Amino acid sequence: MSSAERKGLIGSAVLAALFCGAAPAALAQAPSASVGEAVPTAEVAGASLSGVVVTARRREEQAQDVPIALQVTSGERLEQTQVNTITQLTQLVPTLQVLSPNPRNTALTIRGLGASYGLANDGLEQGVGVYIDQVYVSRPAIATLDFIDIQQVEVLRGPQGTLFGKNTTAGALNVTTLNASNTFEAAIEGSYGSYNFRQVKGTISGSIIKDVLAARISAVGTWRDGDIYNPVQKLDQNARDSQGYRAQILYTPTPKLTVRLNGEYAQQQPECCTQLFYRVGTTQKPASQQFPALAAGLNYRPASTDIHDRLADVNDRIQADQWVSGLSAIVDYDLGWATLTSVTAHREWDWEPRNDRDYTALDVTRRSNNPSHQKQDSQELRLASNGTNRVDWTVGVYYFDQNVTTNGITEYGADAAYWLLPGTNTPSALLAGYTVFNDSSIDTTSYAAFGQLTWNVSDRLRVTPGIRYTHEEKDGSYVSTVTGGLATTDTVLINRRLGVARPQNYQAETSDGSFSGQVAVSYDLTDTVHAYGTYSRGYKSGGINMAGIPTTAAGAPSLVNAVVEPEKVTTYEAGLKTELFDRFVTANAAVFATNVRDFQANVVDAGPGALRGYLANVEKVTVRGAELDLSTRPINGFSFYSNLAYTDGEYDSFLNGPCPLERVGTSTAACDLSGKELPGVSKWAGSFGGEYRRELSIGRFSGEAYAGVDASFRSAYFADATDSIYSRLPSYQIVNLRAGFKSDAGWEAFVSAKNVLDEEYIQNITVVSGNSGLVVGTPGDDSTVSFTLRARY
Template identity: 75%
Template structure:
């Protein structure tokens, strides 16, 4: 039996042992349930499941009444399971996947859609919308930040546009933070653990003017030493250094008027993010142009060919510094017949990286840095009906304006000619010191009008149509200039160097209007059984390549690649939402089919130089799947959860795709990828676990508890080419926790993460030049931590 199989079996056995004394109904999804809802109505008699309230349709509703596939995770569950960012949220929500070799290149998908894997491109919008307190966060880098003072997170699957400000074609993460309170409260939490892990959280909230003005201030700081050792620089790397502040002033001048003023500021300054030798793939190039021969020619050997030895070899400094900040005002006014809501926000993001992009100790690519600055302004107005009526409705207007400016630099070294132009006898001086500067700016302006209503045909039958019209314009400009290297008039040498990078400049614009929408029909078979079916049509506006364009066979930029077409998504979904056994068990099932035309992919040029990510349309992508969520109340002290997802996502028609590494030859000919699995999505994924609590009179009274959480994913591809060398292997992670929660408000617990020390990779990258070298970042190994938490 393989080591992976042994550890997987051990993890499953441990979980099975903990659940063995629990009835099948005790497979509980802890998501969406606050701990105080676990009380019993009679001594020894469990009550039904507490109602989980969501705002997925911009009004407070029981999640069981919403005809949408949605997962809900409370702040309590995030704290209990040690999930501190969207990156880790995937352990609880299997339909959500994230790849993040560094913050700027973070990609989020729901049901396999939403992002293009590869180098970041500022000209492409994300298909998964991240909303924090009703404000759209356009930069996926926000997914790498620590959660701070979270009330709950809703993960909505499928196109969301008829009620959410920014149109999103794959789904949305609706994050709600806690409001300021009129009663004084304070919370503190401190954690220490492996790799000198330290995390501090603190919140204070209370009244300023009784019943009129309240304020809330929260802070989180996380630090950890690097998990990778670099023997070249003799230091640890891939460390963590995150801090964040959030403040709110809540004004309630009248019973009808509520004003929330929010401010947040977050920053990361870690020595991060390098990648390690993972494998070498065999290409179709001559042997003397592939990695084994090239490395031997420089007498180069990495310190280890096992990535789990955690040894890096880069010889230049690295950093992944970023700052995110924002201000927002949310105004709700009760008009009686309806509630008027206004959301105005300004956000900024600064990205200051430093990279050694050849990921070796050779002097190939000395620097590859793309500092970026983004700012956005948004305004949303909504009017939503109040009270029960035959027709419930919401209408809204949305405005979004964004500017992203990037000023990058790439510098080549003394080994660049040898490595990137192999077997050509090119002098080293041709590329030594050759420096490429790239400057780009793109402006996006979006206007939208949207609306949705629910027609209560009868007490049980409801029809919910929605429409959205969006007009979005993008204006972009890109300029690349070069300097340094060998001064020569030799046409052959100039052509070779231009193949690595050449001066080019272009400007482009897109302007398209689109109508999208959805209709859902739901029927309440009984008070505890609801069935629904829906049809939705999503639209993502066209994109502009904010990077160097790919080169044609004549070694000139392909101007026709500057603009790509809009992406159109059609989704059919049917589902059942039920509560069984006197509401002890919640069982929700959804099946769906999605077709995407002109899927916007971020592909990689297979030319000789640095990796050039550029946008392209895939004619058709199809996704089919099913999702099951089970949840129960506590039974005899036990609770647990089980979430499962099957997702079959593939390129249905992609004849002009990028060639996978194993098919890269001496030309840059396209490859037919039709029928291949879509990158960034596991066909099988799940999350399951259990919790046992027992009351005790010790330590002043409280509860001892034990918990286990496990997640699994089948293998998936890490890049758009779906190369056999960039397929991430299946993984199963098991975490344990044990602690005591007192009746007086303090809590202490121990967490053991990745208890069976599962060896897995977080991401994989084909290194520039297509020599066959593939690098990646190993996932965290087994760690242990202790947390002390107090509430007042």
């Protein structure tokens, strides 16, 4: 039996013992609760949704009353499970998938939709909207920053185009941070663990003017040595180095008026993020033009051909520096019959990378960096009815303005001519030092008006229609220039070099408007069983290619490829939200079917050079699936949770798709991918866990001891838009353990062990440009242990 098989059996045994043995015993001892009795939220990982308050419809409601498939993770649960970023949140929320080879190229999907797999393109935003304290965040790099002062994270599945609006065709992440308090609070926390992991968190909050003015200040710093060793440069790589700061001023001059001023700043400056040799794919090119022969011709061997040896051999500097800042003002005024809310925000993101883009010790592509600066301003006004009426309603208007500027550089080296133009006897000097400078700028302006109401037809029946109209304009320009390399008048050599990278200069604009929205019907079968059905229309505006476009036969930019059509999403969903066994178990289930027209995809260019991908539309995509979420209240110290998702996504019609690696080299310029699986979609994904707590005295210390297990799994999926057999990532499962003691005196100490089975898995892969067949990737985190000490006052 292989090591992987043994780990799989052990992991399955752990899960089987947890849910087949312990859960029924707990169920048998469930206490009764009177009908209608408020059930407090459990303060443990996997807590029941009973009593959980969410703002999924821009008003405070019980999670079980909202006709939306959602999953809520409290800040306390994030702390207990040592989930510090949205990237790590996927281990608790199986319907969320995050691929992040580096912050700029982070892709978020929910139910398999939301992102165009491949290199990020400034002209397109994702379909999973990230909202932090009601402010839309357009750059997904936020997913790589450390959580700080989180109250809860709501993952809303399916189109949220009415109230959240801005590009939420797949779903939304609604992140809420903790408010300043009028009573004094302070907390400090320190962690140390494997790879010299160090993390420090601190918070202080309190009143400045009693019951009128309060403030809250929080900070987090995280450092960790790299988990990959580079024998060429003799240093560790893919490290962590980040700091974040958040401040809030809460002003409540009267009971009717609340003003929250939020400010945040975060930075990351790690030596990150390179990828390692994963495999070699066989193409249709002559053998002499494929990776084994090309590497042998330069006497090159990768540092290791086993990605889990964690050896890289890039020979140029790498970095993934980013800075994020934001200011927002949230004003709520209670008019009595309704509440008026204003959300004003400004955010900026700076990205300063360095990459060795050939991912080898060879001198092929020395640099391929795209430093960017993004700034956005937004304003939202909402008016929402108060209380519970025959008709509850929310109306509003929204404005968004964004500018993204990128000044990139790609430089080729002495091995580039041999590697990218094999079999042509091209002198190495032709591309040595050949440099491409690309400058792009895109402005986006968006306006929207929206309204949603809930008609309480009876005590049990509710109908919720909502509609939003969005008008969006984009105006972009792209200029690339070339310099360096061999000075020559030989037209054959000049054309070869231009085939690798050529100057481009184009401008494009797009303007479109559309309606989105939903109709939801919910019915209370009993006081604890709620059924709902939803029809949703989502809309993501058109985009502009801001990373270069293919050229015509004459070498001019193919302007027909400059603009991408809007993406239109239709979703049908039906679900049950239940509380069973006297509210001991919360069990929610949903089935859904989604059709996407003009799906926005990242198409890989078949050429050898710098244009590694551009945006295009896929005629039709469908995704269908079912989800089940279970959780329990604590009973005799035990609590459990389980989340399971089945998702089936495919290209219904993709006649002009990119060809997979195994077909590169044929005369086919495009391939029919109709009927192929949608990339990034695992048919099965799930998370399971449980925890035991009991009162305990240790010497003169009294408090609560606890131990918990959290496990997750994901079945195999394609990590590239072409569905190449070489981009199929295998299934994996991860088991984490934790144990600690929480003192009545306000301090807590615990140990967290992640990936205790040392599962070997791959986070993401890249098919390296040039089509030599080289595929590189990033190995998932191996087994680590950390110790945390926390104190609260």
